[in-house]
Amino acid sequence: MFKINIAFFTSLFFLFSCYSKAQTENKAIKTEAHSTDKGSPIFNTNKADCITLPFGYSDISKRKTVDSILAAVQDENKLKELNALQFEKSIKKNLVLLPEEYDVFLPFSNNVNEKYDQIKIASHFVCYEDYSLYFMAVYNTVQYAQPFIEKIYLLSTKDGKLIDMKRIYLNHQGEMGFTNYTLFNIDKNYIISLQDYELTENPFQLKSLQKYQILPSGKFARYYDHDGLYKNDEEQGMVKNHHKEGKWIESKANGSVDLQKYPEFTDPYTYLEAEYKNGLPVGTWKFYKLLQKYNDETGEPLFNTRKKGQLIYTEMYKEGILGK
Incomplete structure (x- = not known):
């Protein structure tokens, strides 16, 4: 061995x-x-x-x-x-x-x-x-x-x-x-x-x-199995050759948000404006606070209430690699 x-x-x-x-x-x-x-x-x-x-x-x-x-x-x-x-x-x-x-x-x-x-x-x-x-x-x-x-x-x-x-x-x-x-x-x-x-x-x-x-x-x-417009509760954008292409909107949990350091964000979700080329991140990604309401009984987010809030931070990519 x-x-x-x-x-x-x-x-x-x-x-x-x-x-x-x-x-x-x-x-x-x-x-x-x-x-x-x-x-x-x-x-x-x-x-x-x-x-x-x-x-x-x-x-x-x-x-x-x-x-x-x-x-x-x-x-x-x-x-x-x-x-x-x-x-x-x-x-x-x-x-x-x-x-x-x-x-x-x-x-x-x-x-x-x-x-x-x-x-x-x-x-x-x-x-x-x-x-x-x-x-x-x-x-x-x-x-x-x-x-x-x-x-x-x-x-x-x-x-x-x-x-x-x-x-x-x-x-x-x-x-x-x-x-x-x-x-x-x-x-x-x-x-x-x-x-x-x-x-x-x-x-x-x-x-x-x-x-x-x-x-x-x-x-x-x-x-993705099919090309064209893709949309679900968390993301939407165009699929080309089975991969993400162009501008995408993604509303997901975000591990980079420090809730203790920034308690005003209240939860770990962000509204992301992303860009892809041939399936890889490119350009400037903008992360906003995700504004959403929750079900009073289950505490689950109501997807139809989601909208963009204030800008939190940005990331810059080149050929899938994070620059800054």
């Missing part, structure tokens, strides 16, 4: 966290994956270990009830398939920082600081043209006697260089029985489907399925 350079990964996770603080999607990390152990690569490069697609939970779009969701999460056969990826290369550190957002921020903090004893990268991976996609598992060893995989991240790499990173799996057991799940599927065309589930005291509401595609640059971008 290869020796792991702890200092490298500590720096890696710190860079990911700092970068993720200001971005909402399509992060690009320019970090070299240095060799360890006399030139041996950190990532397995043996093409014989490339997995066959599709892989994951192929029926997530059909699971629309709490019972069906729990059955999927607890499916022993699926858990065996995940473990069959062979998470063998272990990174051990008391505290790591990992980005949590891919259009959805959980929770509403800039960084997720949790104590873990085990972070492992799988030996088996996805081969995609000139890129390799590696699975990284974060094990929960704190809350329960028996460690289990709580999160899985997909790392996009080329020639040992990390390009992008996205969380594709979540099994978070919260307090008072509240839980958050994310299930994934990677189809034979390398389209990544993600389905979020949140089980709370409120009536269960199924979140919309989101799809992602690997761009020629190696970055992850939202993928």
